[in-house]
Amino acid sequence: MTTAYRPDQRLSPVQWARKNLFSSPGNALLTVAALAFLFFVLRGLIHWIFFTANWEPVSKNFKLFFLGQYPADQVWRPGLMVLLVAFLFGLSWGARGGTVRAFAITLAVGMGVLGLLPVSLEAISLRLRLWFLANPLLVGLGYLAGRRLVRGVRPLVIGWLLAVLASGLLLAGVEGIPWLPPVSTNVWGGLLLTFVLALVGIVASFPLGVLLALGRRSSLPLVKALCTVFIEVVRGVPLVTILFMASILLPLFLPENIRIDRILRVVIGMTLFASAYMAENVRGGLAAIPAGQYEAAKAIGLNGFQTMLLIVLPQALRTVIPAIVGQFIALFMDTTLAVIVGLLELLAIGRSIVQGNPQWVTLQAEVYVFIGLLFWVFTFSMSYASRRVESALGVGKR
Amino acid sequence: MIARKLLSILAIFVLLALALASCTTPTPQTVEVTRIVEVTRIVEKPAAPAAATIAPAATAAPTPTVAPGTTPRPARPTPLAGQKRLDFIKARGKVVCGVHTSLPGFGYLDKDGKNAGFDVDFCRAVAVAIFNNRDAVEFVPISAAERGPALQTGEIDILSRNTTWTTTRDAQWGNFVATLFYDGQGMMVRKATGFTKLEDLDGATVCVTTGTTTELNLADAFRQRNLKYTAVTFEDTPSVFSAYEQGRCDAATSDKSQLAAVRSGFKNPADHVIMEITFSKEPLGPAVPHGDDQWFDVVKTVAFTLINAEDLDVTSANVTDMLKSTDPSIKRMLGVEGSFGQTDLGLAKDFAVNVIRTIGNYGEIYDRYMGPKGASFTLDRGLNNLWTKGGLIYAPPLR
DSSP, X not given: OOOOOOTTOOOOHHHHHHHHTSSSHHHHHHHHHHHHHHHHHHHHXXXXXXXXXXXXXXXXXXXXXXXXTOOGGGTHHHHHHHHHHHHHHHHHXXXXXXXXXXXXXXXXXXXXXXXXXXXXXXXXXXXXXXXXXXXXXXXXXXXXXXXXXXXXXXXXXXXXXXXXXXXXXXXXXXXTOTTXXXXXXGGOOHHHHHHHHHHHXXXXXXXXXXXXXXXXXXXXXXXXXXXXXXXXXXHTXXXXXXXXXXXIIHHXXXXXXXXXXXXXXXXXXXXHHHHHHHHHHHHHXXXXXXXXXXXXXXXXTOOHHHIIIIIXXXXXXXHTXXXXXXXXXXXXXXXXXXXXXXXXXXXXXXXXXXXXXXXXXXXXXXXXXXXXXXXXXXXXXXXXXXXXXXXXXXXXXX | OHHHHHHHHHHHHHHHHHHHHTTOOOOOOOOOOOEEEETTOOOOOOOOSOOOOOOOOOOSOOOOOOOBTBOOOSSOOOOOXXXXXXXXXXXXXXXXXXXXXXXXXTEEEOTTSOEESHHHHHHHHHHHHHHSOTTOEEEEEOOGGGHHHHHHTTOOSEEOSSOBOOHHHHHHTEEEOOOOEEXXXXXXXXXXXXXXXXXXXXXXXXXXXXXXXXXXHHHHHHHHTTOOEEEEEESSHHHHHHHHHTTSSSEEEEEHHHHHHHHTTSSOGXXXXXXXXXXXXXXXXXXXXXXXXHHHHHHHHHHHXXXXXXXXXXXXXXXXXXXXXXXXXHHHHTTSSSOSSTTTTTOOTTHHHHHHHHTOOHHHHHHHXXXXXXXXXXXXXXXXXBGGGTSXXXXXXXX
């Protein structure tokens, strides 16, 4: 016997439980079984996290996890980069609100909490605490500045582009500036390197993928054939193979005076790989645009290029946002494959810590759980952002 | 107009990509597996990466001298054709050295994230010999598969990454300098079992990493003795030893240095013993690119100096006093009198003093990481003792 509720009725917790968890004897049984299962799993997990696990390899190596071998006296550079990003998040939040708001607040609160953690000054030094606390401060400052001063999107776009440029210069350094000595990419590592690989890969593969998708639908037979062959060949080869090729075979085939930076080799390989998949995603979006759109565009006198840029692409890309974000997330996690070509990204640093120190060799579970958690935080943020963008653009509503 | 530009850019991309794609050879993909296999299985050797023999790379002007501590531009051009690598290194301001980053004792990251280990210190010794600066080295983390190509292209000046000297590698990759560490495969068992020789392990399960020579040697060793065993294979070292420690196999096999390293990380190291038997030869040593005899000799001379210094009891602590020694061998080594060819090679007359003072002699480097108070673990010197003390470590005289 189930009780009927009005659809708009606000339920008390008891009513909610009866409706959703115990609506029939079968459901009640399932609920109890599920709760029991959860209880045992969680109890084991919590016991492991707080009592069994030894987090020493993680807590003693934060710098390695986040920055790899980046010189200790130059750590202020990535630090400054994060502060810059915090300020820009605040600025964007103040000027636009909406999607970035959740990120700005999460960043500010997370950093604030880390800065105020009630542990000794030895565990988190005063300088590090100040740096943590500077983040919410800058988000706040950015928010105020954004509300008062920024009009329109253009300043924000320019700001972010400048930030990307500045970050690159900060990380790599400039020869000839004494306070900004060049830092070889050999010592970039940890989460920093993971981010560099993923961001460059994502940013570069997107336009390339769109071009490939357009090329594959081109009416010019040569362009069409080349794009199709490229996409199908790259999609037919595992990423590991492409990475091996880029980092091992490529240097053997190149002329003797050309040497490509080791990180760049991997980035190029990953970008080519991701762009082929991106092209197929975008092509799916293009195929979904009804012919009427093209005809309407032609009717108001747009040429082929304008039709594509103003009418077709915006609609096509909007439809495939979920697929594209899925692709980005996959690319972010695929950066871990760089471990097999000797780059010390996050996973490789974890391996170095576990395998390089005999006293920690049996503590791999802790290290990998920590790395998994870091990856989850970032991939979850990406999918959250995509959902916000989708709802802002009304994907699936029209 | 724009469309045409777009198309031409596209075409270039595609052509480039095709050029790349045409060189593709499918590689077996690595997968995490835990499987149980019978001894009769024939394990395929991993395909040798890019067997193409390439003349040592050349060309491109040397980068301007950079103050040690900073880094030259990321792309490292290799020396000009005909240019001596040593001159090129001097102009560059640092030695580029391919190292391991996750092997305790040999090449790992210490708690500050700095490269450390036996192999790493050898690179530092070469840097001191040339620049009198232990930090004039750029360490490049190299994966096992990249070792050959990195030497063949001349991207690195020295490969010092726990590499077994084999004749094929010597022919294809570069010149092996000297054996600085004699390793060999061993077998670890729980003390409580009382096993002391391979015959005791008839019918046992053995944990081993898959796809390595370790697995092949294991199969050979048991087949020679007509013994049966079950291999439990894993993709990486920590898994092998976690499984062993949890009691999933009766024994674990790996290089003896690694067994000693891992055992020191166990909860009760004394509960495990490494059997006496060694069933493979693993002479480890640094290698340099083919085609530059002077550079080959420089690195060899540094290696021989480290060994001779221990032979002559010259250490980092007493090297200053030893300058006043009356022993002609010591006088010659430290550049006080005579010569052993160091200036012919382009090194300073007293480079040995700097090397011994900053890095120490062979024994000191060994003890720093693997001695009784070693930073990584403790391993009896065994074969790696001096020839005068029952080991195999021997170097030509410095004269």
